[in-house]
Amino acid sequence: MQIRCNCRDLSFVGLLAYARRHGITDIEDLIKATGCCTGCGSCRPLLEELLRSGKLRVGDQLIDFPLPDDETAG
């Protein structure tokens, strides 16, 4: 299960928290702000889904991806 942008060493939890804090709902805006998804690109569809639904795709399933209240980007 992929839970980070490995290429840029950014956790999905941190990225989602950052997006929520800054009102980002578009993947392109998150990419511009954080540099995520700018390596191999494998994380991009997962992050798009997370931004849209708050759920993480694992195979053909979408699972809840709760965000800790005190999580910070990184």
Ligand code: FES
């Ligand atoms: S894992 Fe995010 S760009 Fe490679």
